[in-house]
Amino acid sequence: MYNRSYNSNGDMMRKILIIIILIFIIITIVKIDITKKDSKQEIALAKQMTINQQEKRAIFVSYIENSKYLKNKNGADAKDNILKMLNNIANDGFNMLIFHVRSSSDSIYNSAIFPSSNYVVDMEGDPLPFDILQYVIEEAHARGIEVHAWINPYRIRTTTDISTISNSNPAYKWLNTSNVKVVEGKGIFYNPASEEVQNLITEGVKEIVKNYQVDGIFFDDYFYPDKEIDLTNYLDYQNEGGKLTLDAYRLDNVNKLVKKVYSTIKKENKSVLFGIGPEGNIDNNYEENYADTKKWVSEEGYIDYIMPQVYFGFENQNKPYIETVTMWNDLITNPHVKLYVALAFYKVGLPDEFALSGADEWLEHDDIIKKEILVGRNLSNYQGFALFRYDYFFDPTLYTDTTIKEIENVKQIIFDKDA
Secondary structure, three states: OHHHHHHHHHHHHHHHHHHHHHHHHHHHHHHHHHHHHHHHHHHHHHHHHHHHHHOEEEEEEOHHHHHHHOOOOOHHHHHHHHHHHHHHHHHOOOOEEEEEEEOOOOEOOOOOOOOEOOOOOOOOOOOOOOOHHHHHHHHHHHOOOEEEEEEOOOEEEOOOOHHHOOOOOOOHHHOOOOOEEEEOOOEEEEOOOOHHHHHHHHHHHHHHHHHOOOOEEEEOOOOOOOOOOOHHHHHHHHHOOOOOOHHHHHHHHHHHHHHHHHHHHHHHOOOOEEEEOOEOOHHHHHHHHOOOHHHHOOOOOOOOEEOOEOOOOOOOOOOOHHHHHHHHHHHOOOOOOEEEEEEOHHHOOOOOHHHHHHOOHHHHOOOHHHHHHHHHOOOOOEEEEEEOOHHHHHOHHHOOOOHHHHHHHHHHHHHOOOO
16 A cells, blocks of 8 residues: 555656656747747847948938028927927938038037027027037937038138128128138138138037037038139248149148148047048049048048038939949048948939930939949948938928939838848
8 A cells, every 4th residue: 555655656756747847848948949039130130230330321401401490490399390300310211410500600509609500590699599409419319310510611601791790700800801701603701721710610610529429520512612712821821932832732721621620529539520521523622622532531630531422323424423433432542531422312303404415314213312322332431321411302392203212212222231
C-alpha cells in the first residue's frame, strides 16, 4: 500500500515536472520569437532613422511667407500659422527649415542691433508680438526639424525708397556715406568693401548664435549688388599700395566676411553650421556676385555646407541640370563641406524662358524635382536637398496643373527608403 502510493505520487510529480518543463520551453520559444520580431522592427526603424538623418530635406520659408502668415497678426493667430507650417513640413517628411530671419537689415527676433522687420510688423521697429525665432525653434525642434537662420547680409531694401528705413536701423546713420548705396532698379545695399559693414554683419550673426539654439546660419546669394559700390574703397586700397585687381579685390572682400562669420560662429558654438546658397551658375558667381565658391568648398575655415541654387531642368539649353549639379559636386574637395542642392519647385508647371529650347520642360513633365533628387543622391558629396519655397509646395492657390503629381512624386521618394 505504501509502495503503491509512493509510486503513484512519484508518477504524478514526474508528470507535473514534465508539464512545467514544456510550459517553460513554450514560453521561451514564444519569447524568442517576440524578441526576433521586436529586433527586426528596431532594426528597420533604426535603418529608416539613419536614412532620415543622412539626407537633409529642407524647405525655404522666406520673407514672403513671413509677411503672408505673420504680418500684423496677433500673437495667437501668428503662432497658429507657425504651427500649421511646421506640421505641414514635418508630416511631409522634411527635416530642415531655412527660415528668413533677416532679409533687409532687420529682424524677426529680439535684437539689440537690427529693428523688427516690416514683413512681420506694421512699421519697421514696432514691437514684435512675441519672439518669433524662439518660438519657431522650440516648435521645430519638437518635431525633429532643424532650423537654419537665413540672412541676406548686404540687402537693406528691395526698393530704392529710403523713407522706409527707420532711425533704429543701423543703415540709417550710413545713408549719406560710402557704407550704403541706393542701386537703381535693385534696391538699397551695404557696401561689401566696408570693414564697418563686415563687422556689423558679423555681430548680427554672433547675436543670433549666442542667444538662440539655431542649428545653422545660412547666407543667400546676394553678394556684390553693384559694380560701382566700392570704387572709392578700391581707389583708397590702391593708394595704400594694394596690388589686387578690382575683381580679385572684390572676391577678397566677400571672402573676408565669410571667413570672419565662420570663425565667429565656431567661437560661440562649434555645433552650429554655416552654409551659403550661391547662384547655380558658377561663372556668374565670379563675374557678377564675386562669390569665391571654389575657395569656400576647398579650404578650411569658410563654410560647412554649400547649397547651390541649381534651378535648372534637364533640358535647359544653357545649364542642364545633370551637368551643372555634377560640376558643383566635383568642385568640392574639402571633405568637411557638404553639398545640399536647392531645387526650383516654383517652376513646376510653368514655362522657363531662360531655358531656351528647354522652355516647355516644366510644362510637359511632372517628375522633374523627383528625378533631380534621385540624381543628387548618386553624387559623392551630396547630403540633401532644399525646395524653394514653402508656399509653392503647400499653398493650393499657387498650384499648377502638374503640382499635385509632382508633390506626390517627391513624397514617394522621401518616404520610400528604397527609392
